[in-house]
Amino acid sequence: xxxxxxxxxxxxxxxxxxxxxxARPDAMRYVxxxxxxxxxxxxxxxxxxxxxxAQIFPHAAPSLTDLRIFPAGASGxxxxxxxxxxxxxxxxxxxxxxxxxxxxxxxxxxxxxLARIVFxxxxxxxxxxxxxxxxxPAAQDFxxxxxVTGMEALGGRGRSTALGEFTLFDLASQHLSxxxxxxxxxxxxxxxxxxxxxxxxxGSGARFTPAxxxxxxxxxxxxxxxxxxxxxxxxxxxxxxxxxxAKFEIPARVPVERxxxxxxxxxxxxxxxxxxxxxxxxxxxxxxxxxxRAPLPEIVTGNILxxxxxxxxxxxxxxxxxxxxxxxxxxxxSAKVEVAIENGDDxxxxxxxxxxxxxxxxxxxxxxxxxxxxxxxxxxxxxxxxLAPVYDYQRLFAASGLASSRKAVVAELGPEQLNPNYxxxxxxxxxxxxxxxxxxxxxxxxxxxxxxxAMRSARNVG
Numbered sequence: 282x283x284x285x286x287x288x289x290x291x292x293x294x295x296x297x298x299x300x301x302x303x304a305r306p307d308a309m310r311y312v313x314x315x316x317x318x319x320x321x322x323x324x325x326x327x328x329x330x331x332x333x334x335a336q337i338f339p340h341a342a343p344s345l346t347d348l349r350i351f352p353a354g355a356s357g358x359x360x361x362x363x364x365x366x367x368x369x370x371x372x373x374x375x376x377x378x379x380x381x382x383x384x385x386x387x388x389x390x391x392x393x394x395l396a397r398i399v400f401x402x403x404x405x406x407x408x409x410x411x412x413x414x415x416x417x418p419a420a421q422d423f424x425x426x427x428x429v430t431g432m433e434a435l436g437g438r439g440r441s442t443a444l445g446e447f448t449l450f451d452l453a454s455q456h457l458s459x460x461x462x463x464x465x466x467x468x469x470x471x472x473x474x475x476x477x478x479x480x481x482x483x484g485s486g487a488r489f490t491p492a493x494x495x496x497x498x499x500x501x502x503x504x505x506x507x508x509x510x511x512x513x514x515x516x517x518x519x520x521x522x523x524x525x526x527a528k529f530e531i532p533a534r535v536p537v538e539r540x541x542x543x544x545x546x547x548x549x550x551x552x553x554x555x556x557x558x559x560x561x562x563x564x565x566x567x568x569x570x571x572x573x574r575a576p577l578p579e580i581v582t583g584n585i586l587x588x589x590x591x592x593x594x595x596x597x598x599x600x601x602x603x604x605x606x607x608x609x610x611x612x613x614x615s616a617k618v619e620v621a622i623e624n625g626d627d628x629x630x631x632x633x634x635x636x637x638x639x640x641x642x643x644x645x646x647x648x649x650x651x652x653x654x655x656x657x658x659x660x661x662x663x664x665x666x667x668l669a670p671v672y673d674y675q676r677l678f679a680a681s682g683l684a685s686s687r688k689a690v691v692a693e694l695g696p697e698q699l700n701p702n703y704x705x706x707x708x709x710x711x712x713x714x715x716x717x718x719x720x721x722x723x724x725x726x727x728x729x730x731x732x733x734x735a736m737r738s739a740r741n742v743g
Contacts, residue, residue: 302666304349304359308706310663311340314353314695317648317658329648330365331660331692332641335512339532340663340697343613347667350646353659360646360658361674367508367641377412377473377497378403380435384491385476396489398477401435404470408502412463412473414449415496420489424597425449425479427463431470444468448597450588452482458553458586460599467502509539509638513618518632523625527635529618531560537608539638540620542585544602545631552630553586555623558606563614581606585622606637645678648690660694664706 302308317329333345341347350360382400402412414427429444444465451459463475479489513529520526531537540558561578583604590597608618620635644660 301668306351307702307704308664309661312700313660315658316693329690329692330643330645331694335535338535342665346669347662347664349661361672362644362646363675363678365643374498374500375405377499382491396479398491402473402497409499410467410502413498414461416461417493420493421451421453422482423451425477428476430474432472450597457588508641510641512637512639514636516634520629525622525629527620531616533615536639537637540604540606541636542602543633545633548631551588556583556604557621559619560608560616562616
């Protein structure tokens with residue numbers, strides 16, 4: 282029997298390996314022209330980048346492994362490229378160390394309704410914009426003016442630069458929000474000096490001390506924040522009970538990573554509303570859990586708000602109309618997405634539109650490849666057999682820091698079209714891969730024959 286098993290193994294190993302297919306323009310179903318803008322620069326000069334829209338994902342292979350750039354007319358070699366995804370340069374929020382925390386008693390009011398808290402912040406060694414002051418959550422119903430000065434050294438050494446005055450607030454008793462963020466212009470000062478004049482919000486009897494300052498945090502610079510591309514948008518908003526509801530149908534493999542709400546231009550009221558995003562993937566015949574039930578919908582929650590007010594002579598302005606909503610339900614199948622904005626007992630918001638968005642993706646390449654003019658290149662896709670390409674350009678692109686692509690020539694993708702030169706590729710797999718049952722029949726037959734021979738040999742020996 283050992284001889285039979287060895288023979289079967291040798292027969293299996295004689296099956297030829299399937300070579301990965303070569304990318305051919307005529308084997309791809311879809312094509313889009315690449316147009317390179319001429320913003321005072323000669324076409325075909327330098328690096329070029331084009332934004333990839335949501336239309337590509339349903340028709341391309343998973344993870345966009347079949348994207349290829351060829352010279353227009355399907356002649357010539359493929360053009361190397363790299364794909365970028367918009368993301369903040371600094372992946373994490375960093376702390377800022379609080380120094381010299383105290384109270385300026387000379388500036389404080391004798392009525393004890395006004396506290397003047399002063400401190401310095403030692404900032405991270407990078408560019409920053411927003412700085413969030415971490416105040417004690419128990420400190421509520423206050424309005425504060427933060428006067429901020431940028432410095433390179435403490436103790437009055439060196440020059441200082443006034444960065445402005447900013448309003449921080451907590452309006453919990455008014456059922457509004459809390460904002461303790463300093464929206465600075467992009468800065469790189471080593472230290473910030475903050476003078477915080479804190480007063481009670483109308484109707485509050487709270488008292489504030491330096492102990493309310495618990496720390497500070499520095500998110501990524503706004504200049505490096507994520508940029509988004511619209512996946513789907515609707516202006517059809519229905520009121521269902523106490524909710525405003527928008528519905529979408531998202532094709533398979535289209536990423537959804539953020540929800541954005543646009544209000545009617547004339548609406549100025551303050552509000553704070555909870556939001557629910559529910560995605561239900563298209564069910565398959567075998568798509569059930571271990572207990573026999575269909576998979577539950579995926580749900581993401583968040584909040585949108587706006588506070589534009591003048592409290593105690595100070596202007597308060599904060600607005601957040603976007604919610605992170607990274608969905609996985611529609612990565613491999615089409616999905617129905619429902620967005621519900623909870624109105625409670627308030628009037629529904631006058632919503633102009635609701636958008637589902639994805640992080641911006643760009644395809645970047647050497648624009649010198651477009652020597653024939655602004656439409657000299659084409660993006661082709663729609664051949665699921667292809668593996669992801671491996672280019673020197675892609676590796677050098679990441680290693681050299683070109684991924685920022687800020688100085689790249691702007692390129693645009695034309696409308697998606699069926700490839701007029703498309704011919705369905707012949708099945709190049711070996712016969713045994715196209716008909717695996719034949720291989721198994723041959724293996725079983727060989728084992729049976731060799732088993733019979735082995736048994737007869739054993740009898741003769743006996």
